Amino acid sequence: MFHMVLQNSIAGMAIGLLYGIIGIGVCLFWQTTGLINFAHISSAMLGAYLFYTFNVMWNFPIVVSFALAIALVACYGIFILRGVVHKQIMKRRGGRLEFIVATMLLNTFMVNLVIVIWGGVPYPFPRIFGSPMRPLRIGRVAVQHHSLWVLLFVTALVIGLNYFFKRTLTGKALRATAQNRDTASLMGVEVEKMTSLSFALSTGITALAGILLAPIYFVSVELGGGIIGIKGFASAVIGGLTNPFGALIGGLLIGLAENFAVFYISSSYRDVITFVLLVFFLVARPQGLFKRM
């Protein structure tokens, strides 16, 4: 019995960390703009599709297609999201509401675009993260290679982001912009550039999550279909929205809750857990898990 619980926790943690990565993207976006991007999850879908195109269709090496896919999605973030949607809405004095609706419609459009370009049929993801049929066995516990890869990527991402925000000048400028735009611009920070950079970071990180999620969900429009996006929002909310690494913990919580719900209750109500957690945290602890009021 114990080894089943352990195995479930590891699988839940792996997928939870992926929700957490999406949550990090949500947090970075929220910090600099004070907005939530409802087209957020479209970058995960785009990332997975672009990686598939480069790696499988055009036979690029894995690392190259990885970098290209993430860079292209970051460009999508800068030029479409920031350049067209965000700027136009700000110019016309649109508020949160217009941004919510516009990004939601952008998401619908991206899903339709993907269906037009790649077709609606899901593609199997290449087995670069190990075959799910042959897991690693430690005693009686079976661990997917994919879970280990996720752990590796998350560790690298956390170290990289931490270094970027604490040690580099650009990272510090970004944090200054998040704290107070006017003061930052008085200190000589190019606020507009920093906002664009945060769009690129947020979409790029989400693209990474999308590529890592693809072995579980396949390369399909389901990645952009909303529910995974809500899980990303939920993990960001649980982490407190201003704390990117809190989002990882929030994601972990959701992943574990989900996996144990499937294990003990029923798989048909798996997604309800996330929504209940989301509403509970929004109503009861809007400041997140860690901060005090």
Next chain:
Amino acid sequence: MLIALLVVFYPLIIRDSYLVYVMNRSLIHAMIAMGLVTQVGFAGQISLGHAAFYGIGAYTSALTVLRLGFPIWAGFLAAVVLCVLFSIFLSIPSFKLSGFFLSLTTIAFGHIVWVIIVNWHDLTNGPFGIRGVPQLSFFGVQLNNTGYYYLLVATICLLYLFIRRITNSHIGRAFMAMRDDELAAECSGVNTRVYKVLAFGISAGFAGLAGAFYAHLSGFISPESFVFAESAKFVGMAVTGGLRHLLGGIVGAPIVTHLPELFRFPGWETYYMMAASLLILLIVVFMPDGLAPLLERGFNRIFGEGVQKKGGKVNEHLGN
């Protein structure tokens, strides 16, 4: 006058039964969008879960008629009442939350309702849906598409008068005060909780009515019609028409519903959904005020301003 005539004779001019059916669907959507204009545009309480109320309405009416054997009007009544009850429940989080957080809550509500509809096989027959929902009939004559069209136009006119009455009364002023500044509204003696429940209730009631109409119009309902994308579409309709304009819903819904049909040229089958969604996105991004104020201005310029035009305008948008 011309436009009123166009509305009255639309099904007789367009003899294609499918197009009349699409028009009926768009009128049903217009009801939901009208509710959203009241709730989101006037009261400032965003909701991205209206497909849930639409679904609750459709399933309630269908099940009251099919399982319990009540007459159809009782199904309609049950749909509206149940939706209003659910909306009171949903409006509780809105006491504390607003903006993005409220929208996330309503999204979560919509998904939960959808998951329940899919998984509660005994009640809703799960993903297979419910077949054979009876059509409406008056005095023993079953309504066809044209009949439905006139019934829906009449209903929408009534709902429009209802909304106009509400927004011009102290309730509407309280809504707008709450939207613009909640704290200031409370300081001026507006009990925001009551008005929030009211705003949620009105729009949920509209959505429930629309759901009941949909169930009895199409005769078949399945969870497919009540997914989150539909909620997004409803809000998109309200914004396309103009969120802060009384006619927003009536203008937006027919346009958004008909757009994919317009792009349905031969050879374009794969592109029409993409083209339609792109166009709606562009309207929202570049014209956040929506199309209704634009149409109103154009109308006034052509015919001059006058009170007697007010009635005509309602019909113009219906006919487009």
